[in-house]
Amino acid sequence: MKTQNLDAQTVRVTELPEVTAANATEVRDGVRAAITPTCRILQMDLSQTAFLDSSGLGALVGLHKTLRQQDGVLQILHPTPAVAQLLELTRLHRLFEIVEK
Amino acid sequence: MLPAAGAQAHVNANASEPAPDPGPTIHLNGWRASPGCDFGPVRSATRSARAFMEACGLSETEGAAWELALTEAGNNAVQHATEAGRKLPIEFEVLCDPRSVEVRIVDHTPGFDWPEDPTLPEPDAESGRGLFLIRTLVDESRYFRHDSANLLVLRRARETPVEECAPASREELAAQLEECDAALTNMTSELASSYESLTALFRYSAELGTGGDLKDFAGRLVGDLLLVTGADHAVVRLFRQEPQRLELFLTAPPGDAVPPEVLVPHKNVCTECLALATRQDIWFKPGHPEGEGEPAPGTTASLAGICHPFFVGDKPVGTVSLVRDAEEQPFTAAQISLLHTFVDFLGIQITNARLLEERTQALLVERELQIASEIQRALLPDALPRCPPFVLAASAEAARQVGGDFYDARPAGDGGLFLVIADVMGKGVPAAFFASMLRNAVRCLQSLYEHPGRLLTKLNTGLCDDLSRVDMFATVQVAYLDARRATVITASAGHSPLIVCSAEGRAELVSNAGLPLGIEPDTVYEETRLPLSPGAWALLYTDGLTEARAPDGTLFGEDRLAAWLAQPDQLKQPAPARRKDLLRTLADYREGTPLSDDETFILVCHRP
Numbered sequence A: 001m002k003t004q005n006l007d008a009q010t011v012r013v014t015e016l017p018e019v020t021a022a023n024a025t026e027v028r029d030g031v032r033a034a035i036t037p038t039c040r041i042l043q044m045d046l047s048q049t050a051f052l053d054s055s056g057l058g059a060l061v062g063l064h065k066t067l068r069q070q071d072g073v074l075q076i077l078h079p080t081p082a083v084a085q086l087l088e089l090t091r092l093h094r095l096f097e098i099v100e101k
Numbered sequence B: 001m002l003p004a005a006g007a008q009a010h011v012n013a014n015a016s017e018p019a020p021d022p023g024p025t026i027h028l029n030g031w032r033a034s035p036g037c038d039f040g041p042v043r044s045a046t047r048s049a050r051a052f053m054e055a056c057g058l059s060e061t062e063g064a065a066w067e068l069a070l071t072e073a074g075n076n077a078v079q080h081a082t083e084a085g086r087k088l089p090i091e092f093e094v095l096c097d098p099r100s101v102e103v104r105i106v107d108h109t110p111g112f113d114w115p116e117d118p119t120l121p122e123p124d125a126e127s128g129r130g131l132f133l134i135r136t137l138v139d140e141s142r143y144f145r146h147d148s149a150n151l152l153v154l155r156r157a158r159e160t161p162v163e164e165c166a167p168a169s170r171e172e173l174a175a176q177l178e179e180c181d182a183a184l185t186n187m188t189s190e191l192a193s194s195y196e197s198l199t200a201l202f203r204y205s206a207e208l209g210t211g212g213d214l215k216d217f218a219g220r221l222v223g224d225l226l227l228v229t230g231a232d233h234a235v236v237r238l239f240r241q242e243p244q245r246l247e248l249f250l251t252a253p254p255g256d257a258v259p260p261e262v263l264v265p266h267k268n269v270c271t272e273c274l275a276l277a278t279r280q281d282i283w284f285k286p287g288h289p290e291g292e293g294e295p296a297p298g299t300t301a302s303l304a305g306i307c308h309p310f311f312v313g314d315k316p317v318g319t320v321s322l323v324r325d326a327e328e329q330p331f332t333a334a335q336i337s338l339l340h341t342f343v344d345f346l347g348i349q350i351t352n353a354r355l356l357e358e359r360t361q362a363l364l365v366e367r368e369l370q371i372a373s374e375i376q377r378a379l380l381p382d383a384l385p386r387c388p389p390f391v392l393a394a395s396a397e398a399a400r401q402v403g404g405d406f407y408d409a410r411p412a413g414d415g416g417l418f419l420v421i422a423d424v425m426g427k428g429v430p431a432a433f434f435a436s437m438l439r440n441a442v443r444c445l446q447s448l449y450e451h452p453g454r455l456l457t458k459l460n461t462g463l464c465d466d467l468s469r470v471d472m473f474a475t476v477q478v479a480y481l482d483a484r485r486a487t488v489i490t491a492s493a494g495h496s497p498l499i500v501c502s503a504e505g506r507a508e509l510v511s512n513a514g515l516p517l518g519i520e521p522d523t524v525y526e527e528t529r530l531p532l533s534p535g536a537w538a539l540l541y542t543d544g545l546t547e548a549r550a551p552d553g554t555l556f557g558e559d560r561l562a563a564w565l566a567q568p569d570q571l572k573q574p575a576p577a578r579r580k581d582l583l584r585t586l587a588d589y590r591e592g593t594p595l596s597d598d599e600t601f602i603l604v605c606h607r608p
Helices: A022-033 A055-069 A081-089 B039-055 B060-079 B130-137 B171-205 B213-228 B269-278 B331-378 B428-444 B452-469 B557-564 B575-589
Strands: A001-008 A010-014 A041-045 A071-077 A098-099 B030-033 B091-096 B100-107 B142-143 B150-158 B233-240 B245-252 B282-284 B303-312 B315-325 B390-397 B404-412 B416-424 B474-482 B487-493 B497-502 B508-511 B527-531 B537-541 B598-604
Touching: A001 A022, A010 A022, A010 B390, A022 A055, A041 A055, A055 A071, A055 B060, A081 B130, B030 B039, B039 B060, B039 B527, B060 B100, B060 B130, B060 B150, B091 B213, B091 B404, B171 B213, B171 B331, B213 B233, B213 B245, B213 B331, B233 B269, B245 B269, B245 B315, B269 B303, B269 B315, B303 B331, B315 B331, B331 B404, B331 B428, B390 B404, B390 B575, B404 B428, B404 B598, B416 B428, B416 B537, B416 B598, B428 B452, B428 B474, B452 B474, B452 B487, B474 B537, B487 B497, B497 B557, B508 B557, B537 B557, B557 B575, B575 B598
Parallel strands: A010 A041, A041 A071, A071 A098
Antiparallel strands: A001 A010, B030 B091, B091 B100, B100 B150, B142 B150, B233 B245, B233 B315, B282 B303, B303 B315, B390 B598, B404 B416, B416 B474, B474 B487, B487 B527, B497 B508, B497 B537, B537 B598
């Protein structure tokens, strides 16, 4: 996992091969640590994420709530088909801002 | 458990070691894994499950759906595992049929309420989507709850059913059927034999320590052993010490010819002695030279079998030999292991029975000592007679082991007092019993109370036969105190000297002892007459007093006892006070070391 501050308001997270129960807490806390108080947009780049389970979804929801507290949004960038399907299946595509390729 | 998987199946690394001969194989598209109870291992397992499914021809979409369903189910199993369950693996089984895929997951959780129609939680809930995903991703799910493990069965139809292979020829089918049949028969017989053995072992466990009839127990055990090992005969021998020998305990089945009753190691050349000596199983084969007392019960030379020596701890207990009539197969490793297990139970039960016997013996000895001490207590007079002008005090302290001390005091003649003190050599009930006889015999000789010598002579003549027959004897001191003449007449049969002390404090030891009672029937006992003027003391005692030991081993002795009696400042003391003082003096002398012999004495003072 890699986190970058694109500018004062934007944090981007990349290189997430999968987020599951095995690493969801670690991912969530790692990203939270990278979010600055001025951050308004958290971009989760899921273009390399082949597998996500309900715990991974939980981590995304948790981060979404963190951003909302500071008037920000969570964007999901380029989800793989598997992830996109999962988001739809769980109707979370309405909660997050999804940026397709 | 699935049978060994075929060519298309993946067998995970956790699977148990393959059996050397797997027997007939059944070809199924099966996969199984038993990851440890943690998210990481579960995730690796679900990844391989997907790989296996895709290798079986499932599409990527199907693979992804199954991977997610399996991961959710596995994560639930990890997250809700009981404390005991956390140490157990989670079990995954995948079966790919041509039309559908079935997955079974065993978890060790308290169990879930499996909802018929799970719903999604609120969008911003961070958990609670797992069951919904599982139900959505598969066609059918069933959850079976049990005490310690629960089973989740998931099924989903394949998108594209696999083409059935070309119908197999009749011969091929027949061959396959036969193969399956053989495998099943094999498994069934193995299961049946394990079941029988287990049932038998449970029964034996229940019987261990109940102390039922040993031979009966052993007979049933050996009978079962013949059944589960497929042996024709069995011979059980037990090892006995001094002299070392192997005694025949039982043969089975009932009605078998009886082999030699006793085998002696070193003397008899035989398989059983050799097995016991080398502490190893010994096999014998058809045609092997028959030694003396071979285990084969009455069969001809063509016998095959095994002799198993058994031990409890390090101690040899015996041997069990199993014999088959010739031409049959040798015993398998499993049968030998059953032999060992069954015989272990037998060894424990035999040892239990022997310990029980020893304990019963110890209880009998204890009971005997108790009876003896009760008899002894009954020997002593409840209260000493009042017999003025004589004042009496007496004491009997029994040592740990019951002996045969007693004393008696009887009024006699015209203002006289008759005293007797005795020590029967021997212990336990016989000594106590003879002491009782002796006391009654003395009481019957009332007419001779004034003639102690004649009384002892008569007593010895009457009892000598009985006493010598059982190798017992008794030392006895009798004394007749005559108030009118102020004398004491005494006679002794091997007893410690009487001590007399004058009112002026002069002590005298009267050593007139003849042989103890019960040695020579013709012994004549002499009498000694001494003055016992007013204020004088006499002390009759057993050797427990003079042989009391100080911690350094020095004996109390007659001189010390005489000196105690003659203490000038004590001569005017009442008898009970002096009795107490003597007991205290002896205890001080021993300095707390326990009594080694009974301490019995009579203290008498002439006080007109």
